[in-house]
Amino acid sequence: MTAALESLMLPKAHTFAVAEHGAFIDGAETGVNEHAIDTLDPATGQVITRVADTDATAVDRAVQSAGKAFEGEWGSMLPARREALLHRLADLIEENAAELAQYDALEGGKPLSYVESVDLPLAVEQFRYYAGWPTKIQGATVPVSTPDTHVYTRKVPLGVVAAITPWNFPLCQAAIKLAPALAAGNTVVLKPSELTSLSSLRLAQLAIEAGLPAGTVNVVTGAGAGTGQALVSHPQVAKISFTGSEATGRHLGASAGRSLKHISLELGGKNPHVIFADADIAKAAAYAATTAYFYSGQVCFSGSRLMVERSAVDEVLAAVREHADALVLGHGLDRATTMGPLSSAAHRDKVERYLETVAGTGGTVAFGGNRTGESGYFLEPTAVLNPSDADPVVAEEIFGPVLVIQPFDSAEELVPRANSGKYGLTAGVWTNDVRKAHTVARQLQAGTVWVNTYADYNAAAPFGGFKASGFGKDCGPEGLEKYLETQTVWMSLA
Template identity: 45%
Template sequence: MAVQVPPVPQGKNYINGAWQSGDVAASITVRNPADGSVLGEIPNSDAGVVDQAVQAARQAFNNPDWRQLPPMARESLLQRLADLIDQNADELAALESLDNGKPLAFSSTVDVPLSAMWFRYFAGWCSKLSGRQLTPALQPEGSHHVYTRREPVGVVGAIVPWNFPLVLAVWKLAPALAAGCTVVLKPAEQTPYSALRLASLFEEAGFPPGVFNVVLGDGPTTGQAIVDHPGISKISFTGSTAVGKHILHSVADDLKRVTLELGGKSPTIVMPDADMDIAVPGATQAVFVNAGQICFAGTRLFAPRKQFDQVLEGIANVASTFKIGAGLNPETLLGPVVSQKQMDGILGKVDASISQGASLFCGGKRYGDTGYFIEPTILVTEDQTNPAFRDEFFGPVLTATPYDDLDELAAMANDSCYGLAAHIYTQELNTAHLLAAKLEAGTVWVNTQLSPDPNIPFGGFKQSGWGRENSEDVFSHYTETKSVVMKIA
């Protein structure tokens, strides 16, 4: 039985500590992907509204109430925010499942708890970001005092997608705020509600007005206005590779700092010695969790030819046990994709792959007559030019390819414009290390899957992105290094 549907937040922008509709050119309808029903309307905020948010963020950045706040006080605010997320976990999880469609079993145990954990982790960095004392190489010993300062980069424009609306917003907010930046956040227009609820928690936690702002709208209107605004110092974007490339062109004139976490077509490699009791459920989870709407999902499977049918049958059997349904049903394990457009695009790519030679092992169709559900789908191809092998579908679709030659395995796995992640299943430690070294991927998981951690850098090779999220490494993207050279003798 589904849980009670929470009231959705009003579709208003949150700017300078106040809720406002602003002057907008149009509105956007937000729909429930489980049945297509209307959840509400949000503004498609134009450049004028974005300017208000950026001006508020810039004023807050320069205000001593934030700029000169002691690091421990900033840490306390972030810890307080994490506590409020925990206290409102049920509502946040329900909102996340409502407009995104993901199972409540996932949003309540992954999305919301991880969001609180991320804020707590980065809160601890507030008092640990410091410069260094240096000795100049070309000056007499003791003649100069030289040190560096790590200063916040300024106003961050954070643009996040619809697949993990809360978590991916927090991945950007937590380090940016810990570094002392201020933020203008644009959530995806399909999934705005957890970001709006988060804004109210920022207010309750006591953050100064303007430190955190939420502007609603689509990419071409609102997102582009954020990217183009001269008051934005840095763009942090998660989304498609095509949009990431567009952002790079847009910021070329003013050379904004940019972090991009983009698409993927990540391999899952099952070695001949793999423990199938681990590999089969692991490979299944890696591709079908969140209805396959994960940038680092293991969507290309490589299995030994002699064990190929065994592996595919095992994955299909595990997937067949997933209850398909609305995210707010506690029994659901496979929810809908986010929209009619997304569903039609995925099914169109499946059909195109089959028409170009891929074979359908299972699935391949819409599930039910209402909502945007797709059956767990497995395509088989050995043609590395087939769309199933090359294109990111961003849905519950696995492309399986048998292999014979271990020496060619890494080259097959690397035959992609993407390089976000990879999964290896093997019982041989040497095999794991050697293959991990050969794979062109930002993260390689061995005998596990889909396990990001705030203390582990995350990002992609090739066209899967620029820069890294998480860990101490992320602060190179949210701070500038200033060198101070003082002659003392």
């Protein structure tokens, strides 16, 4: 860690960031094992610290600790007390927001101002929203047609939840999984990405400070093939909650099926973002550019497939390019930065391979596509114009700062093309024709459709995909339900 980087960080955050870290089990952090993983700064390629590659033995201890808390203090805690502790945890996240934001900006390369204005408020919002639920979880009386019988249902927690989060929204995704799981009465073993572990480890410390019993929240750091596999295959894990790639989601789904575990998956998206010629073009193009290049395009709901009515293509492309030219690429902790690096050298290489396919399928790189900077994993904001529907840049999730722009001539042509892909996470529609807006929105196969806006997100509004984008919703009452199951009780009154 360079002196220049140290000068960008709060002293407390710097001390925590450069320290080596083990897993967080039963209320305390363990030591770093011999198979520790280097954590790199994606803006420089330099090593920040090392975190434990948690082995199966330590994963078992984490699950056992969570099981003990579930059977003990947390599982038997009165709802009002559980509610108060979750509110206290939200308070502590808010109080330590400046520190927490620096971890995600450092490890993920995300502009600090974005983390402060988007990720941290969303994390706090998740805990505040779900903190209100423990006293409102209730069953029902069932009017069965059986004489002298009283039947009722109870909503009960599942037990130990394995929560696996991606590297692009470390703290926010941890909150999205932890808040409803805890509100429902479960305990959690959280496995963050090995690329971005710091904010999750600090969150676990704050959970203890808030008063949650030891073992209620555990964190196991490490790679998916070892640590992650040991966690999801553990026989005492009742539920897997995963956000990440489609390939890993398919593997976990098959594993959960064999072991009969509950599972919810929020996977990839190649999201159609539609602009009709009658829309407010300036506003629509600004949203299109912002959502395509936010966090260097490393966002599952990025509007990365921009479908524009043909007569408006030139105007939209010019506006997108103007936005892209104004972006300032730099270190996530530098407040001047408005677009950071990609997460790793390997991921940058993967994005570049997609761009290599464009010329062979009739598309053109309208601008960008080059590496930039003397160090780190930076790639210019890029636009690809008029690729075919079969081009991998259209069909697959690139997860980089690559905006695909395709013209269309009518709504009748648009809808089947927009629905032709395997994903169904989100979509956007821009038009001033109310009838057209409702008609197209209802026809798009996506879990969330935004009309004349894009990327709005709230803890009260369910979010999750169709088709290969996964199943199970985050946020809202549906986000709580997936951490509960129904027990039916029959009582004879005869």
